[in-house]
Amino acid sequence: MSSRLINIERSTRETSITLSLDFDAPQQFVDTGLPFFDHILTSMAYHGFFGLTIKAEGDVQVDAHHLVEDVGIALGNALRQTVQQYGHVERYGQSLIPMDEALSEVIVDVSGRPYLVYSADYPQEYCGQFPIPLIREFLYALAHNAQINLHAHCRYGENSHHMVEALFKALGRAFMTAYRRSERSEPSSTKGVL
Ligand SMILES: [Mn+2]
Secondary structure: OOOEEEEEEEOOOOEEEEEEEEEOOOOOOOOOHHHHHHHHHHHHHHHHEEEEEEEEOOOOOOHHHHHHHHHHHHHHHOOOOOOHHOOOOOEEEEEEEEEEEEEEEEEEEOOOEEEEEOOOOOOOOOEEEEEEOOHHHHHHHHHHHHOEEEEEEEEEEOOOOHHHHHHHHHHHHHHHHHHHHOOOOOOOOOOOOO
16 A cells, blocks of 8 residues: 655644644544544544544643644645645545534635635534634634635534534545545646646
């Protein structure tokens, strides 16, 4: 089996992160010290059938914000480097995933043009100890550092945990398609460049 391994190390005064991403070697281990965040990141990679290892520490006693955003930056960098180092990918991916009463959807374009469109109306503001507004910070950092166009929508639901978990499974499935190796010998754009 081939491999498209990318290793990222990122340390600031606020956080310290090591992350490995490999679309061709599905295995997951995620430890951020934030149990719900570990849960949804693991779900994302498991259902996207790609390899993701994250070991992250940070000043979560201040607020989980720095850590969540910096994991988004690290994963975004890994996605961008996957394209830079290993060549052309399919580019588009989309997924619609239910979880009990909730339905969430992700559409992605690995376009080189960062953009985030995100909508969700959550009934509860926390999943466990995890503040749901941080989901936006994560997605924004991810889209901008990966240089992808990311549309993420929780269409409906009664339970925030289900809505977010379905969204991250959809993210994984959309990435699985979008980052598949392309048979094309040039970028999948009529302009010939992304
Ligand atoms: Mn769950």
